[in-house]
Amino acid sequence: MEIREPEPDEAERIREVIDSSMTTSFRLSPGQIDGMTDDQFGDDTVADKIGDEGTLLHVVETGDEIEGTVIAGFVEGRLEDEWGEVNWLFVDPEHRGKGIGTELYETASETLRDRGAEHVCATVLEANTEGHQFVERFGLEHNGDRSIEVAGESLVKYVYTDADVDVDLPTESRADSEDAQADEFPETETTDGQLTATTDDGATVYVAREEEAESGNAAPFYVTYEDEAHTDQYGFYCANCGSLDVSMAEMDRLECSDCGNEHAERSEESYDDSYL
Structure with missing residues (x-):
């Protein structure tokens, strides 16, 4: 297993990993997944992130001499105020159970601190059925919400921090916390x-x-x-x-009965330590 920074020509493989991970673990429709990957992880967007000094990108490369190596995981983070944020982490379902997610999170957190972050938080999309339990394994607790716009849709991310942190969340999380709850939970x-x-x-x-x-x-x-x-x-x-x-x-x-929203099937709901 090797963790390294990605190259611009690896954007297509990164997108494949993200698409497979979302399809397995996110409560999102195929159209929502396509919209998110186009918006957040298209070729040009990944290239721009690679060239952005404030953004951290790492991939995990794994394999052997017979079958060769392949990118099996991806993590994205950035510096925000005095905070380092781990805001996206994906592991190819075919390569889960090997400790890839743990290595990615720990490496990203350490790198963000090396770059000057005094505190590290993780953000997990509300629709990520497995990500919440994953970050809680590192002792993090839900400490706020963030509303984000992706491909024209308003989605909510939960912000997780260490339990003993007694400082303000990153500016964006503080400003959007109330709006996020209003958007995600109307009439509450x-x-x-x-x-x-x-x-x-x-x-x-x-x-x-x-x-x-x-x-x-x-x-x-x-x-x-x-x-x-x-x-x-x-x-x-x-x-x-x-x-x-x-x-x-x-x-x-x-x-x-009011809006016609219907239960939609999803591919897999169980949590089995697959990220760890």
Whole structure:
């Protein structure tokens, strides 16, 4: 395994790794994945990032003498204020379980500190079903949200930091935290630190925002509970319009009666330490 900086002519292989990783691990439609890879990881964009001194890019090259070497992982980071941010990390599903993700994260974090970062955070797209558990393995905790525009769509990233960090998050995270929640969770508010919604008869239900989500063709669905401890399930919340009027049809297919958002199949949901 070798970690190194990529060359501009390797952008196509980097895109293949990212596309495969997103297809396996992200709650995004094929169109959303294509839009994101075009927007964030097209040939010209990767070349520009390689030439940007403030951006860190590393790839992992792995293989043997018989089959040759191949790029199996990719990480992107950058310096923001006194922070170093690890903002994208992908491992080809065919090469998971070899410690590639761990090596990429640790190398990127160390490099950012060498370049002057006093603190390091990681950002994980909300739709990344496996990335949240991955960064938590390094002792990081969810400490804020960030709204980003990708290919004309508003998406949300969770910002993870060390548990004992008592300094402001990077400027962009601070400025966008409230907007991110409003965009991702319409018709909600925060009650005693928990995300809540209100039913038509005025009752408060609790939205399980970081777990038990189901994909939708417009936005995810989230399980809701009648109590703070999340023991008595109420139903589902539609993150596209904020409605609690979500029905479950045959084959456990969810549908929002207000906006038509429907449960969308996804390729794989289990987390199996594959990044580590």
